[in-house]
Ligand SMILES: Nc1ncnc2c1ncn2[C@@H]1O[C@H](COP(=O)(O)OP(=O)(O)OP(=O)(O)O)[C@@H](O)[C@H]1O
């Protein structure tokens with residue numbers, strides 16, 4: 001996969017090649033890590049897989065049901081938690097009972113049910129992150145892309161997050177997670193390192 | 203509820219929930235119709251224009267609606283870009299998101315126009331209320347196009363708001379009857395709506411050609427807005 005960003009206005013326009021041939025694979029039932037320095041292109045790579053960014057070259061083979069948890073929450077400040085679930089349920093084409101069941105389950109699992117009626121602007125950073133993650137999970141995706149999903153989680157939530165991920169991996173979900181912490185390596189089936197625009201397995 | 207109604211309804215609520223927006227919704231039309239109108243009349247006189255008193259009140263209501271709608275449409279694009287794109291990529295599609303956004307913009311335009319129209323009605327009365335209402339709505343919808351276009355060109359809230367104000371100011375002072383020569387720009391985005399509104403304010407009817415011109419400028423503006431909303435919701439290069 002290749003990607004370059006242009007910066008500035010012509011004639012001062014300069015291009016930066018962020019991805020020069022990054023290549024990775026996540027199979028069903030795998031929990032795979034992606035590490036790399038700040039600015040190495042991890043988020044860029046994920047956004048290309050999701051379809052938020054266009055790529056300059058390479059191929060993406062992605063399943064129909066994809067879940068994506070962006071690094072900084074992409075949410076509407078003035079809409080409530082429940083309104084977010086309702087909108088994403090439509091995007092994922094879930095019927096009403098399925099959507100209700102899924103959001104109830106995630107509100108319980110991540111323990112933020114009492115904030116259902118809150119607007120995002122009134123949520124704490126960690127609770128926003130819980131919603132950000134829940135929206136990626138509500139349609140039980142085949143492939144789940146998590147971009148530092150636990151930033152802002154308290155310890156208990158952090159532990160529960162890894163339990164949730166492991167449970168989903170065991171039931172066949174493929175998960176790619178951007179993570180900086182070495183302590184997490186033994187939870188992962190494989191770790192890709194992104195450096196100088198290329199990936200390598202470590 | 204259809205997906206379209208659900209998304210459009212959410213996007214309308216998103217803006218009506220901001221307390222400051224609600225206050226502006228009332229204050230800006232009052233300010234324009236009461237204060238801006240008299241200033242505008244003096245300016246027109248100084249610039250050699252021919253705008254009469256009733257016309258300045260009427261057109262100020264149009265400007266109020268235009269300004270509010272331009273700002274709201276700009277923020278519809280700029281403040282929700284991330285979440286809209288995520289929703290589109292999650293399966294709703296950029297076109298559906300854009301259609302919901304434009305529906306919300308039209309609903310907000312109707313609300314804003316209604317407030318501006320009522321302010322005008324209470325303040326000075328209007329010779330041709332139905333014509334004036336249509337013309338004010340046209341002002342609002344033309345600026346949905348302006349605001350959305352600016353939103354898709356500049357990301358920063360400060361730069362964007364300033365640009366909306368700039369276009370607005372140039373448009374105001376190049377409007378019909380403002381100057382003797384036709385002004386710096388002979389065609390501001392709201393020129394056709396202004397012609398209609400001035401006629402309605404002074405009690406003249408408007409010829410069919412003027413109505414067609416307004417319909418065309420609204421259509422162009424909404425098409426531009428749809429394109430801008432679509433660009434904001436789709437994947438970036
Ligand atoms: N829209 C953009 N325009 C120009 N350059 C960009 C853009 N987005 C990202 N970049 C550049 O691409 C590089 C990779 O960014 P990316 O966000 O993918 O890094 P990352 O690996 O996720 O970093 P972090 O660990 O800090 O999250 C950075 O150098 C960044 O400056």
Ligand SMILES: [Mg+2]
Pocket residue numbers: 042043044071147
């Ligand atoms: Mg990143």
